[in-house]
Amino acid sequence: MNLKKQLRQIHIIKTNKAADSWTILSFFAIFDPKNGVMSNPYFKFKQFTVFHDKCAMKVGTDGALLGAWTDVSRSGRVLDVGTGSGLIALMLAQRSEADIVAIDVDADAVEQARENVERSPWKGRISVELLDARRMPEEWNGCFDTVVSNPPYFVEDVKSPSGSRNRARHADGLDFGSLLDGVRKVLSDEGAFSVVLPAETAPDFTALAMRRGLCLKRQTWVRTKPEGSPKRVLLELSVRPVLRTEVDSLVIESRPREYSPEFTELLRPYYLAL
Numbered sequence: 001m002n003l004k005k006q007l008r009q010i011h012i013i014k015t016n017k018a019a020d021s022w023t024i025l026s027f028f029a030i031f032d033p034k035n036g037v038m039s040n041p042y043f044k045f046k047q048f049t050v051f052h053d054k055c056a057m058k059v060g061t062d063g064a065l066l067g068a069w070t071d072v073s074r075s076g077r078v079l080d081v082g083t084g085s086g087l088i089a090l091m092l093a094q095r096s097e098a099d100i101v102a103i104d105v106d107a108d109a110v111e112q113a114r115e116n117v118e119r120s121p122w123k124g125r126i127s128v129e130l131l132d133a134r135r136m137p138e139e140w141n142g143c144f145d146t147v148v149s150n151p152p153y154f155v156e157d158v159k160s161p162s163g164s165r166n167r168a169r170h171a172d173g174l175d176f177g178s179l180l181d182g183v184r185k186v187l188s189d190e191g192a193f194s195v196v197l198p199a200e201t202a203p204d205f206t207a208l209a210m211r212r213g214l215c216l217k218r219q220t221w222v223r224t225k226p227e228g229s230p231k232r233v234l235l236e237l238s239v240r241p242v243l244r245t246e247v248d249s250l251v252i253e254s255r256p257r258e259y260s261p262e263f264t265e266l267l268r269p270y271y272l273a274l
Contacts, residue, residue: 055109067091081149086113093122199230
């Protein structure tokens with residue numbers, strides 16, 4: 001990507017009402033302003049490397065949080081909806097013995113995710129498929145113990161000139177209701193769905209999930225700094241009824257440029273810097 005296109009992306013991020021400092025920080029984590037170029041076409045973790053130069057959505061905070069937070073302790077089969085670079089699928093493979101299927105509607109993302117999986121230690125347990133989440137095969141019904149997704153969520157905001165980036169970031173292609181319909185069908189009777197969302201969408205998303213027979217099991221509010229309002233929310237929705245929802249919060253930085261103890265503990269198995 002040349003400098004002109006990169007600056008165009010920065011302009012879009014800054015003028016997008018839904019894109020706050022969280023998104024800008026995620027972008028600059030892979031942008032080297034001194035040289036005016038993307039610093040690396042990849043992000044290196046402790047046990048694997050994720051290249052993200054071919055796919056629309058880059059490695060970012062949302063995906064890393066979801067990959068580290070999702071409970072796969074009892075999962076035999078996992079489905080990653082909208083896998084992008086394959087980051088979440090690889091993170092879940094690192095700390096489970098599950099067989100993982102990762103799907104995406106974008107051909108470039110699927111190609112890149114397959115390449116990332118092939119370079120990983122878990123290539124025998126992860127398959128990547130070009131597939132629309134609204135058209136999952138009937139034979140998948142009731143097959144997955146865990147479903148994860150970092151879904152599109154910018155519905156009416158400024159869009160990127162890139163069609164693939166639009167598909168990855170905007171919910172007019174895959175709305176929340178359609179996503180939940182597909183997820184509910186493929187979850188097993190003991191299954192759970194984990195998702196990361198902008199904090200303000202949590203009430204509506206939870207209401208849609210409950211209408212489809214899913215129950216809110218866990219909810220973690222994510223703040224960039226201690227005094228800030230929540231920017232993201234992590235939700236775990238289960239097929240089985242729950243007596244009480246576990247609610248907690250997570251702060252990314254305890255002070256500027258210093259990760260909080262809880263964030264450090266969560267991402268330590270993955271981030272080289274922790």
